[in-house]
Amino acid sequence: MRRPIFHKLSLIFGPRPPWTWLLLCLFSVLALIVLLRSSTSTSFDSVTFSIKSDIYINYRRLKEQAASDYLELKSLSSGNNILKEISLCGREREHYVPCYNVSANLQLGFTDGEEFDRHCELSQHQDYCLVRPPRDYKTPLSWPVGRDVIWNANVKITKDQFLSSGSMTKRLMLLEENQISFHSDDGLIFDGVKEYSHQVAEMIGLTSDVEFLQAGVRNVLDIGCGFGSFGAHLLSLKLMAVCMAAYELTGSQVQLSLERGLPAIIGNFISRKLPFPSLSYDMVHCAQCGILWDKKDGMFLIEVDRILKPGGYFVLHGSSLSTKKGSMDSPIEEFTQKICWTFTAQQEETFIWQKTNDAQCYSSGKQGVIPPCKEEHDIQSYYQPLSSCIGGTESKRWIPIQNRSSKVEQYEFYEDFESSRLALRNYWSLLTPLIFSDHPKRPGDEDPLPPYNMIRNVMDMNALYGGLNAAFLEAGKSVWVMNVVPTRTRNTLPLILHQGFAGILHDWCEPFPTYPRTYDMVHANGLLSNLILEGCSLKTLLLEIDRILRPEGWVVLSDKVGPIEDARMIATQIRWEARVIDLENGFINLYIRRKHACIDDARNLSIVIGLY
Numbered sequence: 001m002r003r004p005i006f007h008k009l010s011l012i013f014g015p016r017p018p019w020t021w022l023l024l025c026l027f028s029v030l031a032l033i034v035l036l037r038s039s040t041s042t043s044f045d046s047v048t049f050s051i052k053s054d055i056y057i058n059y060r061r062l063k064e065q066a067a068s069d070y071l072e073l074k075s076l077s078s079g080n081n082i083l084k085e086i087s088l089c090g091r092e093r094e095h096y097v098p099c100y101n102v103s104a105n106l107q108l109g110f111t112d113g114e115e116f117d118r119h120c121e122l123s124q125h126q127d128y129c130l131v132r133p134p135r136d137y138k139t140p141l142s143w144p145v146g147r148d149v150i151w152n153a154n155v156k157i158t159k160d161q162f163l164s165s166g167s168m169t170k171r172l173m174l175l176e177e178n179q180i181s182f183h184s185d186d187g188l189i190f191d192g193v194k195e196y197s198h199q200v201a202e203m204i205g206l207t208s209d210v211e212f213l214q215a216g217v218r219n220v221l222d223i224g225c226g227f228g229s230f231g232a233h234l235l236s237l238k239l240m241a242v243c244m245a246a247y248e249l250t251g252s253q254v255q256l257s258l259e260r261g262l263p264a265i266i267g268n269f270i271s272r273k274l275p276f277p278s279l280s281y282d283m284v285h286c287a288q289c290g291i292l293w294d295k296k297d298g299m300f301l302i303e304v305d306r307i308l309k310p311g312g313y314f315v316l317h318g319s320s321l322s323t324k325k326g327s328m329d330s331p332i333e334e335f336t337q338k339i340c341w342t343f344t345a346q347q348e349e350t351f352i353w354q355k356t357n358d359a360q361c362y363s364s365g366k367q368g369v370i371p372p373c374k375e376e377h378d379i380q381s382y383y384q385p386l387s388s389c390i391g392g393t394e395s396k397r398w399i400p401i402q403n404r405s406s407k408v409e410q411y412e413f414y415e416d417f418e419s420s421r422l423a424l425r426n427y428w429s430l431l432t433p434l435i436f437s438d439h440p441k442r443p444g445d446e447d448p449l450p451p452y453n454m455i456r457n458v459m460d461m462n463a464l465y466g467g468l469n470a471a472f473l474e475a476g477k478s479v480w481v482m483n484v485v486p487t488r489t490r491n492t493l494p495l496i497l498h499q500g501f502a503g504i505l506h507d508w509c510e511p512f513p514t515y516p517r518t519y520d521m522v523h524a525n526g527l528l529s530n531l532i533l534e535g536c537s538l539k540t541l542l543l544e545i546d547r548i549l550r551p552e553g554w555v556v557l558s559d560k561v562g563p564i565e566d567a568r569m570i571a572t573q574i575r576w577e578a579r580v581i582d583l584e585n586g587f588i589n590l591y592i593r594r595k596h597a598c599i600d601d602a603r604n605l606s607i608v609i610g611l612y
């Protein structure tokens with residue numbers, strides 16, 4: 001608790017002072033502050049001590065620094081516990097995801113699957129605490145080894161669950177002593193998945209699945225992804241496949257996918273729309289994903305239609321359909337005609353439909369066709385109730401996937417990319433021994449060549465046009481980025497998805513729909529000041545970052561001086577190791593490391609970096 005004070009004093013007075021010096025030092029600092037607060041600005045220039053190692057180069061910043069030191073001292077001297085370290089949550093919260101309390105939802109009368117919905121109002125007003133890793137938590141193996149082998153203790157799954165899962169990949173998964181292996185004999189992923197992918201490609205008229213990209217299929221939403229192996233295969237073909245599944249208490253598909261370094265997000269559309277704009281995906285895939293598509297007057301299919309791009313595909317795989325093999329009068333088939341989908345092909349248990357290219361189809365007044373929505377408010381669709389009309393038909397983005405050009409020529413866009421490229425170069429060179437000398441996952445001299453990487457799952461909390469993502473790719477890093485576009489800012493998500501990146505809308509005053517310990521690096525540029533303007537709690541946000549960050553993960557916050565100072569103060573409470581780095585563009589960077597040892601009662605330090 002006293003460490004921050006020592007730290008700052010040592011910056012001013014050199015090496016850490018002995019106890020006898022401490023009182024004197026405190027008095028000096030207090031006197032300095034009194035001087036500062038009671039006098040005009042010029043008096044400060046005469047104070048002649050040098051601060052070499054800190055960042056406060058000019059007077060204004062020095063003053064703000066002194067003010068925040070003053071606050072710290074005041075809180076200490078008044079016995080106020082503002083700076084007390086936040087305690088650890090109980091072991092029952094090791095896999096805690098706020099907003100998804102199933103038992104509370106059931107008590108409130110939500111049923112028929114709605115108990116798995118997001119209800120953030122129930123998660124508010126809880127005590128601050130730090131979600132800790134399971135006892136035997138181990139640093140995941142680095143990419144790409146970690147895609148095929150994960151540590152059993154890191155995820156919540158039982159052997160029985162594993163073997164009884166309905167996933168088509170279950171047969172090939174082996175549970176070893178403390179690892180789950182997704183290997184197959186040929187070394188990569190399952191033969192079954194490769195064959196399946198090939199089959200889907202053939203069914204939409206391609207000779208092989210390497211042609212998906214040419215056919216305009218670049219991003220895929222995989223609903224109920226099993227353990228992510230189909231997505232892993234698509235990623236290897238340079239498609240972006242995002243796994244989405246409802247919250248699950250154990251054996252979560254989303255948790256497993258993220259643990260493997262595959263893009264995934266918690267989500268469902270039982271009663272509310274997904275946090276994506278209309279016309280977002282080229283393909284929506286469901287293999288035994290548990291959704292009863294013919295229920296609720298086809299509302300689930302309407303939601304899939306909304307997020308599909310014109311000409312996009314809906315792929316349904318499951319034994320429940322095959323009993324009605326070829327029958328064109330099943331409820332689903334009947335409904336797909338109402339939303340202008342064309343039945344493309346069926347092979348065994350796999351069915352494919354294609355969304356129309358023709359926006360007029362919905363408005364032509366055809367008998368039985370679902371009409372377009374009157375108002376196009378769904379661009380900011382953020383957990384709005386499901387609608388029973390067709391969205392996106394008036395959009396400028398109504399461009400068939402087979403026709404779109406891959407180029408995006410926008411000036412702002414370019415600027416975002418250029419500045420991100422610079423920033424990334426900075427981050428990478430600063431995440432080096434200079435900052436955290438004993439960090440087991442820092443890039444630097446030993447930064448391995450692609451495809452190996454220590455950082456795999458990255459979140460850009462305020463992604464703008466996805467510039468950071470583009471910069472990562474350009475730098476040859478084998479990462480994927482969850483590009484988050486905050487609500488109440490300009491919705492640039494369509495432009496991000498257009499580049500084949502993963503992305504989602506999110507209100508950062510609420511918890512993010514993911515499991516604990518799922519990201520290696522979290523980046524936020526300019527988010528803190530926005531959040532403060534909106535009146536949301538910075539502390540809650542940083543605790544949420546702590547929850548979703550893997551032990552030894554990185555946070556890079558870039559913002560104005562005030563919010564960064566606040567964040568640094570909270571960082572010490574969260575037991576983060578934080579360093580401020582000055583940038584001369586008015587923004588300051590705060591580099592944070594979520595330490596493993598601090599969080600896990602220094603018991604388990606067996607850190608495995610990788611097999612390269």
Ligand SMILES: *[C@@H]1O[C@H](CO)[C@@H](O)[C@H](O)[C@H]1NC(C)=O
Pocket residue numbers: 096101103104107
């Ligand atoms: C979920 O809700 C129940 C009942 O309201 C409550 O007892 C429990 O503590 C909640 N769980 C979490 C993890 O918040």
Ligand SMILES: *[C@@H]1O[C@H](CO)[C@@H](O)[C@H](O)[C@H]1NC(C)=O
Pocket residue numbers: 399400402403
């Ligand atoms: C898509 O391309 C085809 C052939 O190049 C063209 O006939 C059609 O008008 C285009 N559709 C749209 C909506 O641009």
